[in-house]
Amino acid sequence: MNKIIFFLPALLLMAGCAALQKGNTSADTPDASPPAPPAEAATPEISVITETIPASEVHFKMALLPGGTFLMGSPESETDRETDEGPQMEVQVEPFYMGLHEVTFDEFNVFREKELDKAPEGRPDWNADAFARPSPPYEDPTFGMGKEGFPAVSMTQFSALQYCKWLSDKTGDFYRLPTEAEWEYACRAGSTTAHYFGDDTKMLDDHAWHYDNSSEKYHKVGSKNPNPWGLFDMLGNVSEWTLDQYQEDAYAKIAAEMATEINPWIKPTRLHPRTVRGGSWDDAREDHRCASRIRSSSRWKERDPQIPKSFWWNTDSPFVGFRIVKPAKQPSAAEREAFWLLVLGD
Amino acid sequence: MKNQNNSGINRRDFVKTSGLVAGSMMLAPNLVSAKAHIDGSDEIKVGLIGCGGRGTGAIVQALGSGQNVKLVAMCDAFRDNLDKCYKRITDPNFSDWSSDETKDLNPMIDVPEEHKFDGFDGYKKVIELSDVVVIATPPGFRPQHFEEAIKQNKHVFMEKPVAVDAPGVRKVLEVAKEAKKKKLNVVVGLQRHYQKVYQEWVDMLHNGVIGDIVLSRVYWNSAGVWVRPRQEGQTEMEYQMRNWYYFNWLCGDHITEQHIHNLDVGNWVKQAHPVRANGIGGREVRNGKDHGEIFDHHFVEFEYADGSIMSSQCRHIKGCMNRVSEAFHGTNGSAPKPGVILTKSGYKLMDYNSKNDPNPYQVEHDLLFAAVANGEYKFADAENGAKATMTSILGRMATYSGQVVEWEDAINSNISLAPEKYAWDANPPVLPDANGYYAIPVPGITKVV
Numbered sequence: 001m002n003k004i005i006f007f008l009p010a011l012l013l014m015a016g017c018a019a020l021q022k023g024n025t026s027a028d029t030p031d032a033s034p035p036a037p038p039a040e041a042a043t044p045e046i047s048v049i050t051e052t053i054p055a056s057e058v059h060f061k062m063a064l065l066p067g068g069t070f071l072m073g074s075p076e077s078e079t080d081r082e083t084d085e086g087p088q089m090e091v092q093v094e095p096f097y098m099g100l101h102e103v104t105f106d107e108f109n110v111f112r113e114k115e116l117d118k119a120p121e122g123r124p125d126w127n128a129d130a131f132a133r134p135s136p137p138y139e140d141p142t143f144g145m146g147k148e149g150f151p152a153v154s155m156t157q158f159s160a161l162q163y164c165k166w167l168s169d170k171t172g173d174f175y176r177l178p179t180e181a182e183w184e185y186a187c188r189a190g191s192t193t194a195h196y197f198g199d200d201t202k203m204l205d206d207h208a209w210h211y212d213n214s215s216e217k218y219h220k221v222g223s224k225n226p227n228p229w230g231l232f233d234m235l236g237n238v239s240e241w242t243l244d245q246y247q248e249d250a251y252a253k254i255a256a257e258m259a260t261e262i263n264p265w266i267k268p269t270r271l272h273p274r275t276v277r278g279g280s281w282d283d284a285r286e287d288h289r290c291a292s293r294i295r296s297s298s299r300w301k302e303r304d305p306q307i308p309k310s311f312w313w314n315t316d317s318p319f320v321g322f323r324i325v326k327p328a329k330q331p332s333a334a335e336r337e338a339f340w341l342l343v344l345g346d
Numbered sequence: 347m348k349n350q351n352n353s354g355i356n357r358r359d360f361v362k363t364s365g366l367v368a369g370s371m372m373l374a375p376n377l378v379s380a381k382a383h384i385d386g387s388d389e390i391k392v393g394l395i396g397c398g399g400r401g402t403g404a405i406v407q408a409l410g411s412g413q414n415v416k417l418v419a420m421c422d423a424f425r426d427n428l429d430k431c432y433k434r435i436t437d438p439n440f441s442d443w444s445s446d447e448t449k450d451l452n453p454m455i456d457v458p459e460e461h462k463f464d465g466f467d468g469y470k471k472v473i474e475l476s477d478v479v480v481i482a483t484p485p486g487f488r489p490q491h492f493e494e495a496i497k498q499n500k501h502v503f504m505e506k507p508v509a510v511d512a513p514g515v516r517k518v519l520e521v522a523k524e525a526k527k528k529k530l531n532v533v534v535g536l537q538r539h540y541q542k543v544y545q546e547w548v549d550m551l552h553n554g555v556i557g558d559i560v561l562s563r564v565y566w567n568s569a570g571v572w573v574r575p576r577q578e579g580q581t582e583m584e585y586q587m588r589n590w591y592y593f594n595w596l597c598g599d600h601i602t603e604q605h606i607h608n609l610d611v612g613n614w615v616k617q618a619h620p621v622r623a624n625g626i627g628g629r630e631v632r633n634g635k636d637h638g639e640i641f642d643h644h645f646v647e648f649e650y651a652d653g654s655i656m657s658s659q660c661r662h663i664k665g666c667m668n669r670v671s672e673a674f675h676g677t678n679g680s681a682p683k684p685g686v687i688l689t690k691s692g693y694k695l696m697d698y699n700s701k702n703d704p705n706p707y708q709v710e711h712d713l714l715f716a717a718v719a720n721g722e723y724k725f726a727d728a729e730n731g732a733k734a735t736m737t738s739i740l741g742r743m744a745t746y747s748g749q750v751v752e753w754e755d756a757i758n759s760n761i762s763l764a765p766e767k768y769a770w771d772a773n774p775p776v777l778p779d780a781n782g783y784y785a786i787p788v789p790g791i792t793k794v795v
Contacts (some may be wrong), residue, residue, distance in 0.1 A: 140668030140669070145670050271446075299443055305403045306399030306402070308397060
């Protein structure tokens with residue numbers, strides 16, 4: 001596996017950044033003056049690694065986010081706030097890598113198309129037939145909006161999780177979807193305002209593809225400004241699956257039952273609703289706030305006229321994609337197994 | 347039972363009357379099943395013919411129509427298909443698109459073992475036992491099933507296409523007249539007619555907002571559908587019935603089976619059917635033993651009587667431009683996709699937001715069953731369904747033959763794709779060669795009319 005690591009002092013470009021070996025995430029950062037902090041608090045230095053899907057030419061980047069504590073949800077005073085965004089609560093998360101971009105069709109297709117899924121070097125045991133893969137979709141999941149360089153969309157959460165499992169098996173690292181808490185922590189990037197760039201909606205156009213500026217379609221990932229931690233399209237472009245079961249009173253529940261847990265998440269017990277975050281090309285401006293929550297729905301399969309319906313694809317959610325995370329502290333083999341069993345069933 | 351239909355009998359009487367008309371052999375099961383229910387009053391008995399994925403979807407929509415509906419009989423050529431469908435819909439924790447909550451459909455299902463039929467003739471029994479039949483078999487069977495349903499005076503929901511060859515289309519047109527005479531509701535699953543964005547869009551185009559339509563472009567380009575490889579021990583008939591998508595006597599090729607939706611919208615907008623067609627097609631990628639005899643792409647130019655053209659693409663090949671849509675160009679503007687209409691200068695005359703519209707697959711059942719419950723005669727979709735089907739067959743004839751094919755010649759063709767006999771040990775109309783391959787149409791040689 002080919003990994004390149006470089007450091008991204010806040011949003012600074014890569015000029016002067018050294019390519020380092022994997023695992024070397026220490027602090028010998030090249031000198032560069034950080035830009036003015038957009039929100040508040042000092043912006044930590046964020047290291048970025050470039051990963052290659054083994055036995056392919058497909059790369060993806062991940063940012064190592066520091067662990068920390070943040071205030072999840074929005075205050076009652078926030079414009080356009082919905083009641084499910086509160087009460088605000090303190091949540092602690094551990095360090096994790098998060099995809100710099102939404103997973104693209106380039107990446108997803110290596111999983112989707114068995115022919116693209118070649119045996120990695122040194123893995124003669126790799127059996128492409130051993131993986132469950134997305135069935136042919138009822139209709140084109142892109143609806144003609146684009147493939148190469150564009151975010152993968154229309155998949156179910158099951159499908160997104162199967163991708164994570166496949167990528168984990170293929171790389172040896174443990175990848176998964178972010179919890180809702182991790183997602184909001186990453187999106188806020190230290191900010192406490194409605195958007196990571198402040199409360200003013202005017203700047204949204206520079207950071208997000210939303211209904212009013214998207215020409216009613218998604219765009220290539222990374223074509224707007226990133227957030228203070230270098231993550232692109234956290235707001236807008238496509239909404240992103242998280243691990244959590246959606247509950248309207250999730251925060252009250254977490255505060256009451258999981259107050260001491262690090263990185264708490266509401267484990268799913270039913271198919272819908274689960275939580276999707278970030279707003280999309282198909283959503284109004286007000287849905288593009290760090291605290292906005294979207295609930296998944298069985299209606300996202302509405303136009304599939306068959307029963308049983310696809311486990312893998314929705315016919316009516318071309319605005320939902322996903323982003324992957326990799327915990328800095330990797331779980332044990334047994335913990336991984338238990339995780340997949342919990343989220344995917346047997 | 348609010349209204350009476352124009353023949354002066356309401357639906358409940360109608361069931362009895364139809365039994366009388368058809369003779370005493372049929373009366374008995376109707377009486378038995380009426381007594382089986384407590385009030386026997388306004389319950390609508392529905393039967394399912396064809397229990398595959400779409401049949402299962404359709405019957406759940408029928409049961410979800412909001413009327414007092416009961417599923418009383420089912421049939422499928424294959425018993426295992428029927429059993430799978432029955433098991434799914436009787437799961438007390440059934441879930442579908444309509445709700446995030448599970449629901450129990452069992453109070454609406456009463457299909458005793460003796461009302462489950464397999465093989466080729468079960469449809470007659472299902473029709474006998476029903477007030478409304480839902481027909482969702484492969485389209486090669488549609489004409490005979492529709493004919494029997496109307497003969498037995500039953501209301502019909504049937505899937506598209508409604509035939510696979512010209513004799514089948516003519517049969518459906520003939521039966522459609524009969525259905526009109528008898529005031530039997532017929533809904534065809536060309537659900538775009540029940541979809542608000544299409545209704546509003548086509549209405550605007552009919553009102554002439556972009557002038558005369560001079561060019562239509564319609565597409566169903568996708569990656570294709572399932573393949574069911576041959577299993578050991580199957581007769582040739584069973585194999586083809588399982589892998590039906592790839593045999594024309596069952597499917598009609600994908601230009602008919604799928605692309606009909608878009609061709610139908612083209613006709614709807616033009617308020618006419620084409621008068622002739624020419625086209626190009628072939629099997630570039632999907633050309634294995636389990637791919638039967640159908641093409642994987644067709645590009646057809648249809649001409650309407652006013653000289654305007656409908657350009658039609660349908661392709662089942664992975665990794666290519668995918669598009670399932672329709673677009674129209676008028677003398678004063680364009681309609682680039684459903685719900686959008688532009689003037690020549692690009693001003694949006696229409697930009698329809700369909701996000702919160704109801705599911706058209708559900709709407710078609712809601713309306714049909716409401717009409718039946720109210721004793722109303724409102725739906726006569728069969729004629730349009732037949733003409734849309736014929737349009738797609740005309741396109742297939744053009745690509746298979748490589749000739750310009752006239753509508754009149756096409757619809758009057760006597761080439762029937764149907765087998766001589768429907769039985770598991772009978773030969774289907776096409777057979778594999780010694781290497782397991784089927785004869786493929788060859789443009790320039792193949793005769794189609």
